[in-house]
Amino acid sequence: MLRDLAADRHAPGDSRRRNLGALLRRVHLGGPVSRVGLAEWMGVNRSTIMALTAELAAAGLVREVPATTSGRAGRPSFVVRPESEAVHVLAFDIAVDRLVAARVGLGGAVAARLEATRPRAGADLDAVVSVLADFGRALHHDAPPSSVCVGVGASYCGMIRPEDGMVRFGPDMGWVDQAFGAELARRLGLGLPVLVGNEAHLGAMAEHQRGAGVGVQNLIYLHGDVGVGGGIIVGGDLLDGDGGYGSEVGHMLVNPYQGRPCGCGSRGCLEAEVGERALLDEAGRPADHWGREAVRAVVAAAGRGDVAAREALGRIGDWLGIGVANLVNLFNPGVVIFGGTLREVFPAAAPQIRRRIAANVLPVSRDKARLAVSALGYDATLIGAADLAFTPLLTNPLVTAPR
Numbered sequence: 001m002l003r004d005l006a007a008d009r010h011a012p013g014d015s016r017r018r019n020l021g022a023l024l025r026r027v028h029l030g031g032p033v034s035r036v037g038l039a040e041w042m043g044v045n046r047s048t049i050m051a052l053t054a055e056l057a058a059a060g061l062v063r064e065v066p067a068t069t070s071g072r073a074g075r076p077s078f079v080v081r082p083e084s085e086a087v088h089v090l091a092f093d094i095a096v097d098r099l100v101a102a103r104v105g106l107g108g109a110v111a112a113r114l115e116a117t118r119p120r121a122g123a124d125l126d127a128v129v130s131v132l133a134d135f136g137r138a139l140h141h142d143a144p145p146s147s148v149c150v151g152v153g154a155s156y157c158g159m160i161r162p163e164d165g166m167v168r169f170g171p172d173m174g175w176v177d178q179a180f181g182a183e184l185a186r187r188l189g190l191g192l193p194v195l196v197g198n199e200a201h202l203g204a205m206a207e208h209q210r211g212a213g214v215g216v217q218n219l220i221y222l223h224g225d226v227g228v229g230g231g232i233i234v235g236g237d238l239l240d241g242d243g244g245y246g247s248e249v250g251h252m253l254v255n256p257y258q259g260r261p262c263g264c265g266s267r268g269c270l271e272a273e274v275g276e277r278a279l280l281d282e283a284g285r286p287a288d289h290w291g292r293e294a295v296r297a298v299v300a301a302a303g304r305g306d307v308a309a310r311e312a313l314g315r316i317g318d319w320l321g322i323g324v325a326n327l328v329n330l331f332n333p334g335v336v337i338f339g340g341t342l343r344e345v346f347p348a349a350a351p352q353i354r355r356r357i358a359a360n361v362l363p364v365s366r367d368k369a370r371l372a373v374s375a376l377g378y379d380a381t382l383i384g385a386a387d388l389a390f391t392p393l394l395t396n397p398l399v400t401a402p403r
Contacts, residue, residue, distance in 0.1 A: 006049040082107035089389035092154040101135035104386035133187035153389030164195030171263035202384025204231020211375035224342030227271035273319035282312035317349025321356025323337040339374035
């Protein structure tokens, strides 16, 4: 429980900073909330909440508005709202075959977005950064004159060095040690660093904070694109490993002897057995067809009774079930969330996945874990990138505040 700011009047400033950050984070993630609700959530008195909100309002981060009338006598109640139109970040989502940029207001609302296809043409740092920088500058230019950009975040489909946004390894496009974060920051020219995260890690955090994993302290998020990425939340925190490269569940070995080749150089990885190419090959789809629409087409064909499509989803579901069973036995999650293209695949493959869980998961863990699709859809990774960009502001509001 957070300490009462009034009791910390003469304490070091980090206590006040923590209280301000906690209140702003609550409003950013949870939306408008009453003073009474904030006081109860933070465990402080209402005068403390008034002092905190006054500081944040003076900094241009929140505003207080009268609540709708309750019909009760006495002083009117006030609701604290984020200043969504006055404070924003730029968020980027870099997938294998598409690029997305958005201006996202405090509170998480996407105010504007731009998208482009990305050719599957190998290491393309300059081309990707060029498109994203143009998008970012356009979004920044079109923001309301009074709106201030306080951060930039990006989600990338590869292994990211957190401290500088270096893409250490992006197997599907051949990126190795590409200085993506630094180069995008330079080309944007906003004087802000670009914070970069792995797409599945950011998707996991977004679902935990805003989506299908709200209120769940232990969850697994599986993100399907060309391959499969994973994000694991343990005790409310991201399990990111010693160097930030943890939770690479797509490269968990599930078929070591007759496995399909994987982009990482191994064979039989989970993503090789359940990823886009595996599904399309099993369904007999042409090699020059790929992407979300191609995956949707297989799922739709299976729904119409197409035998090849149904059998393909059955085989994919079996391998996916093996991977999920291993993860549930290891981490005992409260929920396993299927995002990206796996959000499309899961409903059709669910019977096979559930059969594997029933056969291969320890009963005490099997009874706990539920399966769900992403509540944020394909925007999970983009929203995760936006929340990453807001991190400095939420950590130290008055230092990063627009005014």
